[in-house]
Amino acid sequence: GAVVSQHPSWVICKSGTSVKIECRSLDFQATTMFWYRQFPKQSLMLMATSNEGSKATYEQGVEKDKFLINHASLTLSTLTVTSAHPEDSSFYICSAIYGYTFGSGTRLTVV
Amino acid sequence: GENVEQHPSTLSVQEGDSAVIKCTYSDSASNYFPWYKQELGKRPQLIIDIRSNVGEKKDQRIAVTLNKTAKHFSLHITETQPEDSAVYFCAASRISGGYNKLIFGAGTRLAVHP
Numbered sequence: 318g319a320v321v322s323q324h325p326s327w328v329i330c331k332s333g334t335s336v337k338i339e340c341r342s343l344d345f346q347a348t349t350m351f352w353y354r355q356f357p358k359q360s361l362m363l364m365a366t367s368n369e370g371s372k373a374t375y376e377q378g379v380e381k382d383k384f385l386i387n388h389a390s391l392t393l394s395t396l397t398v399t400s401a402h403p404e405d406s407s408f409y410i411c412s413a414i415y416g417y418t419f420g421s422g423t424r425l426t427v428v
Numbered sequence: 429g430e431n432v433e434q435h436p437s438t439l440s441v442q443e444g445d446s447a448v449i450k451c452t453y454s455d456s457a458s459n460y461f462p463w464y465k466q467e468l469g470k471r472p473q474l475i476i477d478i479r480s481n482v483g484e485k486k487d488q489r490i491a492v493t494l495n496k497t498a499k500h501f502s503l504h505i506t507e508t509q510p511e512d513s514a515v516y517f518c519a520a521s522r523i524s525g526g527y528n529k530l531i532f533g534a535g536t537r538l539a540v541h542p
Contacts, residue, residue: 351529360517361472361532410471417462417530419471 318344321413323420330401330427338396338423340411346391347413352384355408355422367394367411401427430455432520434533441508442541449536451518452500458520460528461501463492466515466535475516476503479523508540 320343330336340350348369353361365386366374373386385397398405410422431454441447453461459480464472478485478492478501485492489508494501505512518533 360534363529363531366529412530417474417477419473421471422469424469 319413319418320344321347321350321411321418321420323411323423325423326421327424328426330425332402332427333400335397335399336401336425338398338409338411338425340394340396340413340420342392342413345413347394348391349413350388350394351412352386352394352396353410353412355410357408361410364396367396369394398425401425403427430458430520430522430531432518432531432533434518434536436536437534438537438539440539440541443508443510445508447503447505447508447512447538447540449503449516449518449538450500451502451520451533452498453520453531454499455520455522456496456499457522457524460521460523461492461494462519462521462530463490463503464517464519464532466517472517505538508538510540510542513538513540 322341324339350367352364354364355361363376364379367386367388369388375381388394406427408422408424411420434451462477463475465475466472476490476492478494489506491504515535515537517535519530521528521530
């Protein structure tokens, strides 16, 4: 139980384009989801907390206009990286509050 | 806000030896301390956790200890095996009825040599 499905698992995009990452809770309702970013050989850094039906809460230093978070239903949260640049290349991973279950992660490469 | 420090950053042991990873936290209100194992390119997997009302918890070869006064907690792996090789993260959270964001330590890369 408590499975979070994350898509896509990897994506390559051109600089300046936008990329959407989805996280779905498959067997439970997630009123809250957390979005993390992990650079190679580094720890997971919390970017924002996604709350169903309300605005996301962003951590200090994270640009809310660049990393758009939508949590329109109890089972789906999305992260859109807008106007992506090579420095945004990273491993993005979501986590649901229930059991601290993580999605499988999305490896984003911006070229 | 919460800050979690983790040591060592790398740890190399021989198969069958024990491994110990230590973490300290700053927020005395934190009351939940999970440990994760992450293999290369994969999601973190929760391996054990402890709440602040408990001093020690054990699950087969893995144990966690918590010292609330000193604000530190440790992961102990006994009889290590090559498949234990991975990056281990500690984390701290405050569970208070609302959302509980996890703050992670920097990670420990454990290598178990046959």
